[in-house]
Amino acid sequence: MRRAARAARKVSLTRLERRPKFAAVKESSARMAPSPGLQAIRRAVRWPGGLEYAGRQSLRFLETLHGLLSFAFISLGVLLVKWNTARAVVRPLIVTHVHRAGLELLPMVVVVAVVLGLVVIGQTVALMSQVGANALLGTIMVTVVVRELGPLLSALVVLARSGMTHVIELGTARALGEIEALEVMGIDPIHYMVVPRILGMALGILALSVYFILVSLGSGYLWAFLQDVPLTPGDYLRQLGEALDGLDFFLLALKTCAFGFIIALVSCYHGLARPLRLEEVPRIAIRATVHSVIGCVLLDGLLILCYLAL
Amino acid sequence: MASPTPPPDPAPPPAPAPETAAGHGPWPVLEMEAVAVPALRRPGHCVLEEVNWSVAAGDFWAIGGLHSSGKSDFLAVAAGILPPARGVFKAFGARPPAGFEPARVAAQLRIGVVFQGGHLLQHLSVADNITLPIRYHRDCRRPECAARLAALLDLTAMTSWAASHPGHLPPSLRQRAGLARALALDPEVLLLDNPLSGLDPLETAWWLEMLARLDAGHPFRTHQPLTLVVTADDLRPWHPHARQFAVLRQRRFVPLPSPPPPDPEILNRELHAPCHSKI
Numbered sequence: 001m002r003r004a005a006r007a008a009r010k011v012s013l014t015r016l017e018r019r020p021k022f023a024a025v026k027e028s029s030a031r032m033a034p035s036p037g038l039q040a041i042r043r044a045v046r047w048p049g050g051l052e053y054a055g056r057q058s059l060r061f062l063e064t065l066h067g068l069l070s071f072a073f074i075s076l077g078v079l080l081v082k083w084n085t086a087r088a089v090v091r092p093l094i095v096t097h098v099h100r101a102g103l104e105l106l107p108m109v110v111v112v113a114v115v116l117g118l119v120v121i122g123q124t125v126a127l128m129s130q131v132g133a134n135a136l137l138g139t140i141m142v143t144v145v146v147r148e149l150g151p152l153l154s155a156l157v158v159l160a161r162s163g164m165t166h167v168i169e170l171g172t173a174r175a176l177g178e179i180e181a182l183e184v185m186g187i188d189p190i191h192y193m194v195v196p197r198i199l200g201m202a203l204g205i206l207a208l209s210v211y212f213i214l215v216s217l218g219s220g221y222l223w224a225f226l227q228d229v230p231l232t233p234g235d236y237l238r239q240l241g242e243a244l245d246g247l248d249f250f251l252l253a254l255k256t257c258a259f260g261f262i263i264a265l266v267s268c269y270h271g272l273a274r275p276l277r278l279e280e281v282p283r284i285a286i287r288a289t290v291h292s293v294i295g296c297v298l299l300d301g302l303l304i305l306c307y308l309a310l
Numbered sequence: 311m312a313s314p315t316p317p318p319d320p321a322p323p324p325a326p327a328p329e330t331a332a333g334h335g336p337w338p339v340l341e342m343e344a345v346a347v348p349a350l351r352r353p354g355h356c357v358l359e360e361v362n363w364s365v366a367a368g369d370f371w372a373i374g375g376l377h378s379s380g381k382s383d384f385l386a387v388a389a390g391i392l393p394p395a396r397g398v399f400k401a402f403g404a405r406p407p408a409g410f411e412p413a414r415v416a417a418q419l420r421i422g423v424v425f426q427g428g429h430l431l432q433h434l435s436v437a438d439n440i441t442l443p444i445r446y447h448r449d450c451r452r453p454e455c456a457a458r459l460a461a462l463l464d465l466t467a468m469t470s471w472a473a474s475h476p477g478h479l480p481p482s483l484r485q486r487a488g489l490a491r492a493l494a495l496d497p498e499v500l501l502l503d504n505p506l507s508g509l510d511p512l513e514t515a516w517w518l519e520m521l522a523r524l525d526a527g528h529p530f531r532t533h534q535p536l537t538l539v540v541t542a543d544d545l546r547p548w549h550p551h552a553r554q555f556a557v558l559r560q561r562r563f564v565p566l567p568s569p570p571p572p573d574p575e576i577l578n579r580e581l582h583a584p585c586h587s588k589i
Contacts, residue, residue, distance in 0.1 A: 085449075086445070086446045086447070086449050087449060088445055088449050088450055088451050089442070089445050089446045089449075169433075172432075173431070173432070176429065176432065177425060177427075177429040178429060178430075178431050178432070180350070180386065180391055180425070180429065181425060181429040181430070181431065182431075183391040183418075184389050184390075184391055184418065184421070184422075184423040184492075185418075185419075185442065185443040185446070185491070185495075186410070186414075186415040186418040186419050186443070186446075186447065187442070187443070187446050188410040191410075192446070274353075
């Protein structure tokens with residue numbers, strides 16, 4: 001009995017499907033099926049707080065970007081407008097920050113540069129010897145060290161040592177009420193605290209990158225010499241000279257100064273932008289480091305694209 | 311404790327308190343009309359509403375309030391570093407412009423502020439903290455303001471601490487350094503945030519005596535009286551010194567009648583009284 005009833009229902013359904021009206025309804029419902037994107041959104045909505053979380057993160061990102069851009073324009077404005085204001089106070093501060101972001105980090109940068117030169121040339125010699133292209137050592141050093149790794153690694157060393165220090169100093173200063181103290185003295189905190197850091201860090205990273213590149217190129221040749229690569233110092237210098245052009249020097253200066261500007265700006269923004277409690281300072285320091293790294297890497301990528309386009 | 315020796319390098323004496331056109335009294339130097347005072351550390355939150363207040367040149371105000379009543383926020387608005395959420399604030403007859411425009415800085419330098427605990431810059435020595443406003447605004451090097459520094463250190467009895475950093479100072483001396491820094495550019499109005507908080511009796515006596523002398527006209531300021539506004543947790547120590555009193559309670563600024571009652575305990579009771587009570 002049951003089998004007969006099931007068979008009858010199946011038949012009736014099959015008949016129903018054959019009807020043109022039913023087929024049209026089925027087709028239209030298939031057309032109205034949610035797209036994969038909509039389905040992903042629905043899944044996110046089902047996941048508790050998923051969409052809300054994504055929205056919050058997006059808004060936070062946009063808010064930070066907006067704040068950083070505003071802060072950058074304000075700082076640049078103050079830098080230009082107050083260039084000649086209170087030179088007796090601000091210029092010694094710039095020298096102090098050049099010292100902190102440059103000279104104090106020189107030993108560390110020299111060690112990293114020596115190792116990088118050895119690593120790059122060591123790997124290159126091993127590969128190039130297989131194809132007999134050792135004559136390209138100088139070109140490779142220029143491409144890898146001068147254009148890319150020299151400025152970026154110098155910036156990361158400065159970020160690790162000085163960028164974090166800036167966030168902690170400024171965050172603590174803000175938490176202890178030093179910013180209000182400057183304001184009641186009629187001193188613009190951007191002029192007194194941010195401008196010297198921006199200039200100091202930009203000049204410090206530029207100087208460190210130059211030393212970094214010189215030491216890397218020297219240590220690279222030393223490794224090649226120890227590996228008995230048939231390359232005289234004159235040939236090596238000639239290769240370097242041929243691989244370099246004026247644009248490299250311009251881009252090196254632009255890139256290193258821009259890295260310094262980004263790191264100083266991001267660290268000062270996170271330290272100063274809003275009232276902080278002392279316990280918030282370490283968390284803000286980490287966020288500033290992440291934002292600085294992202295900013296430097298994005299800028300580096302953008303400049304590579306510009307360089308390739310030129 | 312304080313030396314009355316006049317400074318060897320005095321700043322130009324401030325202009326005498328201007329009189330009104332009708333000659334009825336001095337111009338108000340600070341004015342608040344229906345001001346809502348925002349919280350300095352909590353953006354978007356108001357700690358005081360409908361503040362109507364006027365400070366005339368030569369006044370000595372003592373403003374009492376319990377903990378978290380908004381004393382520091384109130385002083386921040388009065389100092390011009392915190393714009394009111396609503397209402398009108400005027401300093402020296404004009405609304406201070408935003409930012410660090412020359413007009414705003416000029417008005418700002420006529421108001422000195424001593425924060426509770428001093429709020430000294432931690433990376434500078436006491437001497438550099440005190441001379442910072444002079445060096446910044448007059449663009450001069452340290453030797454050029456050495457005489458002024460010596461006078462300020464002498465005034466606050468801080469000479470032996472000049473080379474120390476704020477972290478090495480006892481809290482009471484940090485506040486004295488804050489007073490020296492506030493007086494460095496010879497302001498016309500001095501705002502002090504709870505200057506007697508946490509001080510021992512000796513230090514309390516020093517502050518009361520120093521402020522009384524500044525109010526009367528200290529030789530350091532070539533005997534020019536200074537307009538003073540202090541906030542306090544306890545109004546009793548200020549009873550014989552201040553001439554105008556007010557309390558902050560229940561998010562309101564409540565001025566008390568002048569002259570104050572003879573018993574300082576009555577003043578202090580006002581800190582806890584309901585908003586509608588009057589002496």
